[in-house]
Amino acid sequence: MSVATSDPLRRVVLDVAVAISRDEGPDAISLRKVARDAGVSHQAPYHHFGDRAGIFAAIAEEGFSKLSAALIANHNDGISGMCEAYVRFALEHAGHFRVMMRNDLCDLQNYPSAVFQADRAFNLLLEAVTSALGNYATDDDIKTHTAFIWSVGHGLATLLLDGPLEKKLEGIADVNVLISRVARLATASMPR
Amino acid sequence: MSVATSDPLRRVVLDVAVAISRDEGPDAISLRKVARDAGVSHQAPYHHFGDRAGIFAAIAEEGFSKLSAALIANHNDGISGMCEAYVRFALEHAGHFRVMMRNDLCDLQNYPSAVFQADRAFNLLLEAVTSALGNYATDDDIKTHTAFIWSVGHGLATLLLDGPLEKKLEGIADVNVLISRVARLATASMPR
DNA sequence: TTTCATACTAGACACTGTCAAGTATGAATA
DNA sequence: TATTCATACTTGACAGTGTCTAGTATGAAA
Numbered sequence: 001m002s003v004a005t006s007d008p009l010r011r012v013v014l015d016v017a018v019a020i021s022r023d024e025g026p027d028a029i030s031l032r033k034v035a036r037d038a039g040v041s042h043q044a045p046y047h048h049f050g051d052r053a054g055i056f057a058a059i060a061e062e063g064f065s066k067l068s069a070a071l072i073a074n075h076n077d078g079i080s081g082m083c084e085a086y087v088r089f090a091l092e093h094a095g096h097f098r099v100m101m102r103n104d105l106c107d108l109q110n111y112p113s114a115v116f117q118a119d120r121a122f123n124l125l126l127e128a129v130t131s132a133l134g135n136y137a138t139d140d141d142i143k144t145h146t147a148f149i150w151s152v153g154h155g156l157a158t159l160l161l162d163g164p165l166e167k168k169l170e171g172i173a174d175v176n177v178l179i180s181r182v183a184r185l186a187t188a189s190m191p192r
Numbered sequence: 193m194s195v196a197t198s199d200p201l202r203r204v205v206l207d208v209a210v211a212i213s214r215d216e217g218p219d220a221i222s223l224r225k226v227a228r229d230a231g232v233s234h235q236a237p238y239h240h241f242g243d244r245a246g247i248f249a250a251i252a253e254e255g256f257s258k259l260s261a262a263l264i265a266n267h268n269d270g271i272s273g274m275c276e277a278y279v280r281f282a283l284e285h286a287g288h289f290r291v292m293m294r295n296d297l298c299d300l301q302n303y304p305s306a307v308f309q310a311d312r313a314f315n316l317l318l319e320a321v322t323s324a325l326g327n328y329a330t331d332d333d334i335k336t337h338t339a340f341i342w343s344v345g346h347g348l349a350t351l352l353l354d355g356p357l358e359k360k361l362e363g364i365a366d367v368n369v370l371i372s373r374v375a376r377l378a379t380a381s382m383p384r
Numbered sequence: 385t386t387t388c389a390t391a392c393t394a395g396a397c398a399c400t401g402t403c404a405a406g407t408a409t410g411a412a413t414a
Numbered sequence: 415t416a417t418t419c420a421t422a423c424t425t426g427a428c429a430g431t432g433t434c435t436a437g438t439a440t441g442a443a444a
Contacts (some may be wrong), residue, residue, distance in 0.1 A: 032430075046433080047391060051432075104220075144373045147370060148374045151345075155346035164295075169339055232424090235402090
């Protein structure tokens with residue numbers, strides 16, 4: 001793994017860690033190995049992130065920020081578009097996504113700026129569902145539908161990414177087609 | 193953590209590991225700690241499972257077997273019932289579920305008996321979807337709907353288990369109610 | 385010129401999974 | 415009865431890990 005060493009170390013460490021997370025999963029990240037690859041001492045990365053949880057929090061924060069951007073970019077395509085965007089984000093940013101959704105790696109609670117980015121992404125979904133359901137929807141309805149849509153996107157994303165879904169359903173025309181169809185099924189049950 | 197030490201070691205190790213997975217996640221499982229808790233040498237567990245991946249495969253196999261049983265028990269309630277059963281299984285057997293769905297912990301491919309149990313559970317879902325869609329459904333339709341239903345169940349399960357969903361949606365009447373409603377939304381879009 | 389924060393390096397510690405080799409025991413076999 | 419052999423361990427060593435502590439170089443601020 002070679003990296004442009006002219007970058008400040010913080011950025012290098014983050015990039016290498018995300019790449020390992022993408023290729024081998026977050027558990028394969030060894031900060032000592034990252035340090036070796038970057039050509040610095042084994043403690044250098046810890047200066048920037050405090051501890052192992054700190055680097056996961058930084059990856060998660062960056063990931064949620066990117067997710068918000070992806071959701072906003074697909075804002076005009078309605079709930080179905082956001083659901084699709086969520087799944088595609090997960091596949092395209094697997095390194096970030098795997099970390100974002102692993103609460104055991106770091107308790108985001110302790111990293112307010114990460115919580116801020118996560119809340120921002122969640123609120124985009126909540127607003128989209130709220131406006132899709134219309135003015136007379138109850139708070140309960142909004143929450144139920146939000147949970148439903150998020151579940152569809154999150155489930156499909158994790159099954160495609162780390163689960164056996166793609167293999168089980170092999171022969172299906174195309175993953176991209178599958179994502180679109182599933183997202184459309186998800187919105188088929190919603191009022192219009 | 194105290195355990196009935198009269199049990200054969202293999203069973204003890206499995207139970208302790210599943211309990212740790214439930215309480216702290218699979219990554220917190222240290223076979224040396226399990227051995228200490230069981231009062232045996234640090235290598236004793238390896239005799240039964242080969243290596244760390246072996247114990248995860250054993251947990252996954254047991255988990256998929258229990259999942260099949262849970263799906264069969266709810267077989268009469270249709271797709272919605274199976275989706276509900278999936279989510280409830282995940283919450284009730286969090287120790288198993290967390291391991292089953294973590295492909296990075298062990299490549300199930302190398303453990304044929306685990307693959308057998310996983311396939312069995314998957315086929316139960318596939319059959320339920322097939323019979324729900326009726327005789328004229330195309331293979332593509334069946335696969336798409338299977339992916340959809342599995343995504344809903346899997347997404348809700350993982351979000352409730354390790355994600356921020358329960359906190360985000362706090363104020364919602366009851367997790368059990370949420371599960372039922374989401375499962376019903378999932379089947380609302382299916383032909384009847 | 386001194387003070388001080390930043391960005392590291394260096395060494396040690398406890399802990400981990402794994403490899404290799406040894407031991408006790410009970411059943412099967414000659 | 416004596417030997418063989420698989421089972422179920424124990425013991426010791428090794429490299430690798432995250433983290434704690436302490437030290438060092440450097441450039442800006444006072």
